[in-house]
Amino acid sequence: MTRAQRGGTKFTALKPAPVPALEPAGAQRSGRTIGVGRVNLLLGVGILLAIALNLLTGRHPIEFSDLLAALGGQRVPGVSFMLWEDRLPQAAVGILAGAAFGASGAIFQRLLRNPLASPDVIGVGYGASAAAVAGMLFFGAQGIGLSLLAFAGALVVALVIYVIADSGKHTGARLILAGIAVAALLQGIIQYLLTRTDVRNASDALRWLTGSLSASTWERAGLLGCALVILLPLLMPAASRLRILELGDDTAAGLGLRVRGTRLGLIILGVALTAVATAVTGPLAFVSFLAGPLALRLCQGRSHLGAAALTGALLVTAATYLAGNVLPETPLPVGVVTGALGAPFLIWVLVRTNKEGT
Amino acid sequence: MALLQAEDLTLAYDGPSIVDELSLEIPAGEVTIIVGANGCGKSTLLRGLARLLKPAGGKVLLDGEDIHTRGAREVAKMLGLLPQTPTAPDGITVRELIGRGRYPHQGWFKRWSAQDEDAVERAMTLTSTVELAERAVDELSGGQRQRVWIAMALAQETELLLLDEPTTYLDVAHQLEVLDVISELNRSRGTTVVIVLHDLNLAARYADHLVALKHGKIVAAGHPSTVVTEELVKSVFGMPCRVIPDPVAGTPLVLPIGRHRVLRAESVLAANGIHRTRQPDAAIGEDTTSLLTAEELTTREPQIDTITATDTATGATPQSVEPLPVAEDSSLRRAEEISAMLAFSTRVLATEDLSANFKRVTLSGADLSHFGAGAHPLDLRIKLMIPPASAASSTAEPESVLGSDFAALRPGALLNSEDAGGWYKRWLALPTESRGDMRTYTVRALRPAGHRDNLGEHPEIDIDFVLHLQKLDGQLTGGPATVWAATAEVGDAMLVLGPNKALCDETYGGIEFRPGTAKRILLAGDETAAPAICSILESLPAGITGHALIEVPDTGDILGSSTRSGVGVQWLPRGSHPHGEMLAAAVRSIVAIPAAGAVVTGADPEDVDVDEQILWETTTESTQPFYAWLAGEASMIKEMRRYLVRNAGIDRKQVAFMGYWRRGKSEL
């Protein structure tokens, strides 16, 4: 038999014979999926609990019976309006934005193989903020227009950082430094924009900048929901590509992944998620940064974009509760709480990375 | 068509090209290993072959189609790649990592299937990673981890597998472990493998096809035994070295020559009787001559070639197309394993005065058990190293007088094949007073050990010397060989250069009698050819007819000869006739004009200047019914040739003409 023939027949010979059923190995695999699934379930339960807690024991608690009645569609005076026009849209926006931030952060962290590389730390969020602020102040932008502006700003920043950090090969200090520099520059720009506008407008923008759910409406929730209906399903293929990409560029290419295109696609997805959420809630500090690593812990070291999204949602809903109830007199913007949670974690990560000498 | 090939491939990152107009075919089903110094472009080439790098020029063909017109996933189903430093995500298990090799076979909607599971299982079995399956990759040893990565590439189930330095950072045992796994997979699955490797010795051992790269160009490609030479290593790695056969695998083994350990090593070798006569880093190919120049006589190929065992073993290598006297691959080996020519240390066992002009000397020695060239010696010629007149004693070991070159050529000595070809030049460069002379004679008889006519325990050879001597003032004068023979006594030493029985057969170049299919022959010569003619006659089978004409000085020199054939023998005592006159007359009377059975070509033999070169024109394979063999004094031979070719019209291909000696000239 010639070599060519051998090569030809061998290929088909290698194709495995059909196997009737899945063996223990397969069971093991699905066993692991159940593991992540259970984590996701718990996260979902946690989110519901946080919302319920907020409704029932929050600043203006609602009686459980009233809550059920109002949810059931009855008009409960003083409750129905607050529930339907304030609390529920706020919870919905919180969940959606949290999920978007969480997923976006995890995508960036895994893509750049660095826990510090979340969009809020490396300045992508500031890009969205700067563009949004400029839009609000100069054009009175709102709604979709604001989302698109935020998206454009975030994308520009992400690409700038990406180019500076050289295609993800040097994900260490260089990327972080580039991000911090860009963030500082953008903060300066935002400050400048605020000083140039009249005080009333500026204070609106400022509140937005701290990140808050207080201005949530069904309309905004719907807007965010529409965007996420498109974006969140993309997490599935994104996850399967990330799994290959994290083996190294050459290995990934050898496995048939178009590395550059995929990386760009993932960046755009991550930026889009951050941008749509930022446009609605303003930058919720450190949600992106915290969600990924927390989800990783919960899933016992297995990274999972879905879990990261749910963790983000839980973080935001829990922070909403805290923001409303931590100080007896004044409710805090959610962004202050997430920022307070994130800062120590950031310091811890920095110290640890420093020790590992990365 | 090769499954994978490069055509005029030029690869560059941003600056100057790293791989330069390179063409390469990866032989299917074989293990190809690419070697070269750091920065020679070997890894870049691999990336280019794997579609990771877009060519700046030329193209890579995968199954005949430009690899860049194919989709990434499609390519990944045919070609797997293991890059130099793949990164394993934190905490990933072996099974999970290997499973990622299935990526190209999964689609947007096609989920993990039983087929994927099977492929992973097979990959783990082949790489013996089954028992590691549930362990975390970061916990594994370097060798285990590399096997896991190979398993991942295997799970891809491709026909081609490309690996970039799969043994870096591994200790020796793990390097072998990894390469064994790869070659096992090549053998069991027929996977075509391309490896970039920096270790030349491992490459030589595991490659079917070795490609040496330098400055982005291929310097050599082929089987390791033909590619790995000292010259190549020097040029590709800039490292002087020796190349010897790997005692384990038989493949070429490169021994680098450092600066400081060499002298030491030299003395160790010397203590073991191994002598290297050349500077280690002297250029190869310097000594491309062997006995070719020793024999002014020859116009054909060298009569004693130094060929190497590897040349014969590998067959149709470019090097073996013509018998190159100098091996491409040089190595320390037993002389009888690699050199077709050996030096035999002998002693005179007996002498016999056959007549006034002939003296028979019988030589014997243990070395002669390696002497021979197939069946009957016919006109088998040998070289006698006549000791210099100044030699302290005629019984001293000849090789001690003549130097280490000949010691290394003795059977049992360790020889560097590179040195096997250069001895003649080196010998010639010595002053005559110390080196003595070399003369050509015929083996009149060869008797293996135990032959009933033997006088001793070892094999014996008879040489019949023509004594062309004059007594001047009571001093014997003549050629050195003649003087030696005339005064030879039992116990005298003689170094004989002749064919190595193990590597020579009846096609040996030191035999000229090649009648082919001829049934009618003519043998003609003077006394120096008498031993050869008598020896040929003894081996001729019945059914051959023709004539043997031998001109000798005197009636007393008519020696007995026997033959089973129908060839009639005629001795022509010269007496006072000029040398060759009687012989020429006899040849004319036998070969009429035009000669019967001759192919008339009408060709004019170009005029040969006897004073410029001794006539030597022989044939290899005559298909004609008539064959003539003529030997003796050169100008006599020239006359006979003129007659036979020009007047009788016999095709030169039917006649062997050999000037055995030349009046007024010494052999050298």
Ligand SMILES: Cc1cc2nc3c(=O)[nH]c(=O)nc-3n(C[C@H](O)[C@H](O)[C@H](O)COP(=O)(O)OP(=O)(O)OC[C@H]3O[C@@H](n4cnc5c(N)ncnc54)[C@H](O)[C@@H]3O)c2cc1C
């Ligand atoms: C293939 C081959 C096989 C040979 N086989 C034999 C053999 O079996 N027996 C044998 O005796 N010879 C044989 N010869 C011839 C032998 O090699 C030469 O005769 C050689 O020159 C002798 O060497 P030398 O040292 O005696 O004389 P050199 O030093 O070579 O010559 C000294 C002088 O002697 C002259 N001379 C040389 N030979 C003769 C001679 N035969 N008669 C008269 N003058 C001569 C030379 O012309 C020169 O002037 C053979 C030659 C060849 C090529």
